[in-house]
Amino acid sequence: MPAPSRYTFVVLVASACALLALPALADSQARIVRLSDIQGSVEIDKNAGVGFERAFVNLPITQGTKLHAGANGRAEVEFEDGSSLRLTPNTTVEFSKLSLADSGKRMSQVNLVEGMAYVNWLGKDDLNLNFSRESIALDHSAHFRVDTSAQAANLSVFKGNVDVEGPAGKLVVEKKKTATFNPADEDKYTVAKNVPDQPLDSWDKESVSYHDQYARNNTTPYGYGYSDLNYYGSFSSVPGYGMMWQPYFTGVGWDPFMDGAWGYYPGFGYMFASAYPWGWMPYRYGNWMMVPGMGWMWQPGGWNTWVGVPRYTSTGQVHVTRLAPPPAGTVKTVYVGRAAAMGSMSSMQPSRVRLNAGTAGLGIQRGSINHLDHLNREVVKHGSAEVRPAPQFGTQPATRSAAGPAMRGSNAPQRGSMSSAPPARPSGPPAGHSAGGAPVHR
Secondary structure, eight states, X not given: OOOOOHHHHHHHHHHHHHHHHHHHHHHTEEOOEEEEEEESSEEEEOSSSSOOEEOOTTOEEOTTOEEEEOXXXXXXXXXXTSOEEEEOTTEEEEEEEEEEOTTSOEEEEEEEEEEEEEEEEOSSSEEEEEETTEEEEESSOEEEEEEEOSSXXXXXXXXXXXXXXXXXXXXXXXXXXXXXXEGGXXXXXXXXXXXXXXXXXXHHHHHHHHHHHHTTTOOSSOOTTHHHHHHHEEEEEETTTEEEEEETTOXXXXXXXXXXXXXXXXXXXXXXXXXXXXXXXXXXXXEEEEETTTEEEEEOOOXXXXXXXXXXXXXXXXXXXXXXXXXXXXXXXXXXXXXXXHSSSGGGSOSOOOOOTTTTTTSSOBTOTTHHHHHHHHHHHHOOOEEEEOOOTTSOOOSOOSSOEEEEXXXXXXXXXXXXXXXXXXXXXXXXXXXXXXXXXX
């Protein structure tokens, strides 16, 4: 038998090295999470070499990204399982690690550089949160508030227990207790048996309630973005297509790609971000389809492949906004549609949207948990209509559910009457206060 050639030997060595390196490679598989909500001045540094730039809703967040909420800014970041991190004014965070272990476990490490943040962790994945010289390690559900400054750092726990470790040792902060750390004295701590109120506690509570209510009956592998689908649109079973989703009050000439932006990310290239408040899950999974007599609808699926450029199926007779990424070498954000005309997507997202019968479903501010009652009052004011909640995805269409409102009746807006400008989702700050499978990318 002839001796192996030098080429064969090199190939075998290279293959062995690759096999030995598999755990390390698998442990570094990148993940992408979502900037799910912003209000006021919020900036993002995508680690692309251009520093901080204006942020907008539905931007992907990758490892190395930094977020800064200005003096009147707030932001929410949503993770794959529906866990959330909320930034208050004058807060900066860095996502130093967003990875996937070879076991399939998602691991997130966030550094709270300054300011105050709320965390509602659902416990399906691991979180490490660093603040001051302390480190929080979470592998279970917990809801807490943490702030840090040169003078002091505080951890207040609303639900669950939170493990903290720092220069003064390990500490378990229990539910309805607050730990205060002194940076001037090796972060020595004291524990109080109460949680002092903060002006934005109500905003955090409303946001948690919003996700809890509208993420119910979720049969998809992911939690991020699903609550917005139930709030801003409805699922229905379409013969020949299966279960499909459509936002409320889409016009005849509307297509899902007419308003948005392209953002550049090192290692990933350009990714499209929708300008609509519900515009995350339908642009990352599944497929948009032009359904005769129904218009554009989203078909769920494709959970094993996260996409930066949305998929769609249409006929030659249907106009589709061209989904072409900017030329190679361009790193600045490139806006599409009305966002391009206005200069940014942020200018398309006003801080308040007046609710009326013409903007129901899309114009209702996120965080108004009792928005059906609000809508009823507005309908009486603007004209008669029946308020019919839409069916949930994963269930048979029903006459009533917890999803968002749909309008029916002689005075309800007709198809084609909706403006394509996206509304803001949450309510404003309290008076007197400034304002399938994990997605793997190689």
